[in-house]
Amino acid sequence: ETSQGDAQSSSTGTTSEAAAPTENTKYKEEVVINTGAQVTTLDVQEVSNVAHNRVFKLTHDTLVDLDIDTGKIVPKLAKEWEWLSPTELQLKLRNDVFFHNGEELKASDVVFTFKRAENGKASTGRVSNFVDVVAVDDFTVKITLNKPFVDLLDNMTIPVYSILSEKALIDDPNMGYTVGTGVWKLNEFVSNDYVSFDRFDKYWGELTPTQKLKVKYVPESSVSVISLENGEADLCTDLTSSDAVFVEKNKDLSLVEIDGTTCQFFGFNASKAPWDNKLLRQAVAHAIVKEDIITATENGYGKLATTFWGNSQFGYYDGFGDYEYDLDEAKRLLAEAGYPNGLDLEITVPTGYRVTTAELLQAQLSQIGINVTINEVDSAALTSITNDGTHESFVYGLGFNTAGDDIRRAYSPKSTTNRSHYANDRVIELIDLAVAEFDTDKRLADYKEIQEIAHDEIPVIPLYYQTLFFGTNKNLGGVTWNSTSNTDFSGIYVIEK
Amino acid sequence: MDNHRSKHKSIRTEKETSRQHRNELWYRFKKNKGAMLGLFIIVFLVLVALSADFLLDYKTDVIGQNLKERLQSPSLTHLFGTDELGRDLFFRVIYGARFSISIGVISVSIGLITGTFFGAIAGYFGGYIEEVIMRITDIMSAIPSILLAIAIVTALGASTLNLMIAVGVASIPEFVRITRASVLMVRNQEFIEAARALGVKEWKIIISHVLPNALAPIIVQTTLTTGSSIISASGLSFLGLGVPAPAPEWGSLLSAGRKFIRGYAYLTLFPGMAIMFTVLAFNLMGDGLRDVLDPKLKQ
């Protein structure tokens, strides 16, 4: 139920290397990855979230990729590219790429893919600014946009832009989308249970020594860790901090700890009285002890957040100080807003670990006379409540992409991700300006201004960035770790003793 | 034609010192050690639940947080240790008795009252009324009780009352069945016919003759269901549909503690034991009552 959204990230990435492999190293034939979130489809254009993206990256490739160390866009299926104009991007494809069905990758496949994307649930919004995609020749594609969009290449590293095979989808309209160019070829997909893959030996890039890969759905996180300790699995994603300890303690395992980009926050419904009053929100901001929340909810792991912006996202700025913990100031603001004796507040919270956060908020806000009730709902209900705008406040999380324009969905008044129903014309104006701005400094200035406004109006109080934990077999390597969906498991291997 | 057996009884129980029926039941109940233990635990828990408000201050003792003392192992200051928000688990378990016992009792009452009502009607009147009631019961039991509970809790919102309703509603079919079966047995006894011959009205026959005699299996079912309701409620907590935080209902405590089950096992141990012993107590008492109330097992 985590809403980490599409994500794409940067500098925190490291590649895990087990003891350097030698000539006669033996590799485990099948590697098993446990995940706590379900995979419901293998169609890259239908869903875009962390759990799915990790799988999509195994079977499919995007045109360009992100170098995690430098933060630069690097070639993938496209060897090189060129902006012909602010609205025209031309890409040259590699000519040694094959799909799992044996077909060679051609420009026509790219055209087909982006055409098909217009109907995909997750992709339709992504290509809504595409005017045209044409195959200039067999290995050259040209994308025409309706207006300048600086973040296009950045975005195109997200799996939702992965290239599909036209032939495969014509042959099999039902399952053809599983055919990609990635190193892993789908073997079996049992929804709600597991996805298994065979290595695709005609892969254009470097092959992993592993023959088979399985991504298994294990809903209960403590069980997932135990199965790692048992050797049933070689890698566990998304551990809780309390489980991470056991991985750390175990000398056969190693723990990967990564600063996440998902910002956990406490948001208000800024369009509904009384919380449309900035003063009230500021008062609350002064009464919260974020450190305590990190301590209790995440056992101390996590990075304090001061701005509602991904911490590896373009434009991130934390130069201004945070609201100080100051109960007197909080009470003063309450009084100024007309509530000297405090008021009631309902926090809607999805079931799960965020409930602890809500409990802490409840205790902290009681200090300034705000009487909190906690409304625990499942995530479907939360979404519909926040869409309808019947809520007062809520606790949730949001994962950001590296592209600066990703902030649009958090602040655009029409976006469903803007659960605060926050609307500020200047913010929208700045977002529009920035995305068409090729001058980096000017762009950064625009984004800084947005964050200053948001910091002052505080429709959401950012709490912290969640630390991500992965547990692995000590001899596991080949994974490019990354804060969110850019973690690339396709090279995964385990050395057998 | 088999009146042989009843004759035996007549001779044996013919006492010049006529012992009262109820005293006799109590006497037999007392002899059942398990049942007495169950009763003892239940009485104790009810007392704890009733006095929890006098013993503890909800705001400070039960939900008051103290992050400095979070996750402390059991000690003299914190008998059961503290949870991740530094709340004293002992106090929470004690206070939780209120929630768990009342969930058990109230949800069972829902099942009991509704189920007995419809079961008695179905059993006594028979015919197409029975057919309709029983088919609806079939439908209700074809919907997994947990799904029913999920639907109710999600539809009405998570609250203690809704949880009780959810668990209670799920137990209705069983009560309908048991009541009906039991009423069917009583319905054909001659004393019902005798009452009818005397001109006693039907509804009065149901209330004063049928139900009292059909009660034994219902009482047993009630105690047993009270136990299983507490378990069901804890299961719903596991699925995130339990009593909303920060109320210390045992199921919620247990389910909240499960992410610490390895490092801080006591967080699940104590609520788990509390549930286990309570349910055990209700079951022991139910079994004891069954032995006492089942006339066939008298000898």
Place this chain on the structure above:
Amino acid sequence: MLRYILRRIFLMIFVVLGVSFVVFFVINLAPGDVLSKIAPEDATLEEVEALRVELGLDRPIMFRYLDYMKGFVKGDLGKSYITGDDVFKTYMAKLPATLKLAFASIFVSILISIPLGIMAAKNRGSWKDNVSMVAALLGLSMPNFWLGLLLILLFSLKLGWFPTGGAIGFKSLILPAITVGTGLAALLTRTVRSSMLEVIRQDYLRTARAKGVKEKIVINKHAFKNALIPTITIAGTQLTRVLGGAVITETIFAWPGVGRLILDAVYSRDVTMITGCIILKSITISIILLIVDLLYAAVDPRIRAQFAKGGK
């Protein structure tokens, strides 16, 4: 016999109709709909509304229900809103795991309860009786998920005997089967015990003894076969319960069964999936109950005779 089966099938249709109706409406009572799961994160409110119209979810529920039933009559249970998969196929894919778990846990519970129940009944009131009854009750008194986690801690982590989950191989079945089985065992033990107590008093056992039949055979053959009838009843109803609701166990052991499927569908408000699964589930249960009834007939000739008459 055939008439009886036909009657049962007729009732099954009735139950299916009722169940589909109730489920369809109950799910719609819950706040939130499937759009919260299928609309992309960055969708706008308008896009969500458009999608709702596209999927026909904006129409009044009665119409949606009728549409659904139209498909149902044609044998089409619809497609999942989430995955787009055929509901029937999805259910059938999960059914084997559920059946495996259900039968394994019934097996486990029978394995425990029959000897325990007989022993308790034979030694009624003795310490053996008390100990086995308390042991049986303990199984019933533990919340399933707690028991499941404890089993994993002990047998998977500490001892490493069994895997933590997944439905691969026989070994993976053992822990979930024990988790579900202990609860059932408690009920069954009690049933076996009380029906044995009932049977032990029967005159026909005295007849058997008077014939010179050995005590062991009196109990294990003459008494047990009779005590089996109520035991089958309870085992049957419990089986149906496991078939519908081992959700918790399935979650803990990552057991890819029907319960989990339904639960996930509920969380995502996948109405077609929920309704379809529950319809299929109630059909599965009806079939199993029918088999259980036929099983009685195998054990009890009196019931066989009733079936033959076509009555109930």
Place this chain on the structure above:
Amino acid sequence: MSKENLILEIENLVVNYELEAETVRAVNGISLSLEKGKIVGLVGETGAGKTTTALSILKLIPDPPGIIKNGNISVDGQDIIHASIEEMEVIRGKDVSMIFQDPMTSLNPVFTVGDQIAESIEIHEKISRNEAFKRAGEMLEMVGIPASRATEYPHQFSGGMKQRVVIAIALACNPKLIIADEPTTALDVTIQAQVLSLIKDLIEKNNASMLLITHDLGIVAEICDEVAVMYAGRIVEKGTLEDIFNNTKHPYTEGLFNSLPNIDDRNAILKPIKGLMPDPTNLPRGCSFAPRCDYCTDICEIQPENRMISHTHSVACSAYENPEFSIVRGSK
């Protein structure tokens, strides 16, 4: 009456049911013997201890709570009281077999009647299952049921037929002694007549002996050679048919006769015994019939001795201390 000629000898049998709170004194020192080839009737009201006596012979008293406190029982010279369970299992069904009162509940509902008859044969004659089953068919024919019905279940039989099956089971291994515990009480008169004549014929044919328990003096008059009348766990009067019916001595026996409506004289007034049987957990001191007895005197405070009236007739009534004493019925 030489000992060799006795098929059954019970001496001073005492059986108690020891319940949690109380002790039921079901049988209080009865002695009874049965000659080979004879039919002895054991008569008495409900709770007199008839069934308990019968079950003691096979050591089938439910234990707990039943305990044989005292006494000797021997069947054809073989000691029963000290026999082990294994030894008893050989005797049961082979030397001594029993017909129970209620055919509805005495047959196991889940086995075919053929199986139930064959089981006994299989155990005692050590022959194969098939053969035993064939013999079972023959037994059925003998009690007047077509052998083809051996594969049917008890519920497919009527009450009278079930009782015949029970008889067939009892007779399957040609026992020397048959104990019939109210074998026809559950049956209708016309069926009762059928079954009684069947039993009688079979006993004669097999040259067996029978202890017939009943409370119907009419049946006794019809088929028994000797009668013992039981009251509150004791035998109060014992003798040949002639002794008991035409030369009644005990006031209780007299009371029984007076309670019966006379089929030939519909205007005769019934003279019931007043009061009730005493509570077997709390028997009165002395003669247990005393509280209901019209002839009761002070000496009834003492437990009456068994007194031989003739060499076949005995009575346990202290009133006969007085040689003048006679009961109304006896005097007429």
Place this chain on the structure above:
Amino acid sequence: MKDIILEVKNLKKYFKTPKGMLQAVDDISFSLERGKTLGVVGESGCGKSTTGRTVLRLVEPTSGEIYFEGENIAALSKKALMKKRKDIQMIFQDPFSSLDPRKTVKNIIAEAIVENKMLKDKTAIEKRVLHLMETVGLAERLINAYPHELDGGRRQRVGIARALAVEPKLIVCDEPVSALDVSIQAQILNLLKKLQKEMDLTYIFITHDLSVVNYFSDDIAVMYLGQIVEKAPSEALFDNPRHPYTQALLSAIPVPVIGKKKDRIILKGEISSPINLKDECRFASRCIYADEKCKSKSPVLTEISPNHFVSCYKPLNF
């Protein structure tokens, strides 16, 4: 002029069963004089109890008329029936299941009084209960006893007291003594006789014990498979049974007199099932005298001598 209290005409009661129509009572007619006793005998399942119950309309008759004091009970509305009910009462066979185990003797007897609003005052009710208890010979101290504390005989007395409480005119006694021991049986029979004399009661006395019925009844009706096969004054019936079944029945009674062995007529087979009967003499299959005619059409009950009715083509003569 005879004072006919009850007249039953062409009474039928059929039950639907899975196998077919069960003809429990099939076209019976009889009448009963006030203050007299009609004995009904027959084997198990022949429809005796059903007849008795239908007279009280505890089961609804399928067809037929039941005139009680000139009024057709079968046609009464439920409400009117409620009022009439107390004139006809029933005493049941099983003294255990006919008393509510959870009520004391007092409550059991008083219920009838309270329900029919015969008395309101508590002490008056209690007085009446005590009076009734005395009438049936129950000691005063048993007033608060529960049924299970009583022996069969006393329980049966409670049942009688309950029936008497509403001052009925007709009592249907459904095997009131067959569950009792001989010595107790005689006590109860004497009591019933005494009450009949004192209160001018009319009895329908159902039993399968012929010696009892002979002692107790003025008229006797012998039933076989839902029909009356013979009906006559007791003496006539016993001295001169005309129906082969009655004869067999009488000859089957064991008599407690030695040497009194009659020529026993042992019937073959047993009473057959009352479901979907054919139009033939129902006794034909067991009757030694049966011929083609008996198997082709059912005979009707005819008066062959004054007050002596037989349903047989060849009534026997002795």
